[in-house]
Amino acid sequence: MLEIKCPYCGKRSQNEFSYGGDAKIKRPELGKEISDKEWDNFVYYRDNPKGKHSELWHHISGCRQWFKVSRDTASHEIFKTAKLDEDL
């Protein structure tokens, strides 16, 4: 089980959190013409690296804030956590 450092509350056990997926996904700009391929990319394609991954987590049973986590998907080491407006 992971021990995740919430940027607001500090280190807590993983079962206080829920996973929010790839942190790099950006919704295409509203009103802009885009191709099916770009939309497909936004809807279905997620980073799936074996190694360093930046992802969103939600401190759902705590302060209920969303934040970013940089984690290794092979070793589960957590390198850094950051608030949404900060860089990882």
Added chain:
Amino acid sequence: MRNKYSIFSLIKNSFTYHENWQRAWKDPEPKSFYDVVIVGGGGHGLATAYYLAKEHNLINIAVVEKGWIGGGNTGRNTTIIRSNYLWDASAGLYDHALKIWENLSQELNYNVMFSQRGVMNLAHNQHDVRELKRRTHANRLNGIDCLWLDTKQVKEFCPIINCSPNIRYPVMGSTLQKRAGTARHDAVAWGYARAADSMGVDIIQNCEVKGIKRKGDSIEGLETTKGFIKTSKIGVAAAGHSSVIANMAGLKLPIESKPLQALVSEPIKPIIDTVVMSNAVHAYVSQSDKGELVIGAGTDAYISYTQKGTHEIVEGTLNAILELYPIFSRLRMLRQWGGVVDICPDASPIISKTSIKGLYFNCGWGTGGFKATPGSGHLFAHTIAKNEPHGLNAAFNINRFVSGDLVDEHGAAAVAH
């Protein structure tokens, strides 16, 4: 040619204390060139090589496997085989596999211990009841056997299920596919390996793919830990590591890799002669021939390439198991493990050509690939040999995520994700 396994070969070898059995497959070093290289020596990859050799007359084939054959998800699943999927495309795909399973032991001359003991899918609320009745009808329209059982019939068919109306998720009915069942997972890999090897396929173990060499839009070969292998066609059946291989070719797949867990109990006398699955409470159970209860749990929520899962998933599953089967409350669990599964957004697989000429992917089976092993290999071999999909896997192309023509099987895939 391999010696045929039979009662006579068993008797003959018993005179020499079973010390002179022929090797089931060779252990060759890779040649410098192959017509087709299959990446991944699990059930799907070995079956693909077997059907390429058997039905498409290709002999110069290699299967490269980074560990030992059948050591990945083929050896890590709960061995459940069924074809009660909702949509026409999936029904065709999974029932194709089920029909091959029915004769597989004879075909491979290897006992895969296919046991058609039936698979139940329990309903625990009104929505489950409607959804599973819909699936029962859809299955029957597609010629797949499926029965609906009410609570009383569930109790008759599998008496150890707690059918009390007072539990948190009461049993309100169940589907039953009688042709469904289980098989011996290792035997599937070994049987296909032996049969493919006897037709000249090179099965190369401990050979990890390190890179894919491209020339423009086509394939030149593979960099492996055993050197460069030249080939013009690569079929990837690498399950949880599909994205890693795709990345080597500069391709991205709509897949996320997560660990799926399973566990077995200490062996006990026969107590459950069928397979019982429950999507709502997320637990499935059957009994192996050794007497262990084989219990399936869920996937972790987050991406992980570790072949283990978190404890809370096991805890949740065992809570569900204990409520449904109070009789198991004093059993001890012997082993627990995880396999890295490749999950597609629509919970259906990809058996497809790609934008790169000569590169084919068979992936995205997620939490339910074992049941499809023979069918998957058969259709993937066709796709690679003919450079076009078979009618049964045409819907499972990689472009469906652009066209929007998804095959949404989240309801029929037993593990929620």
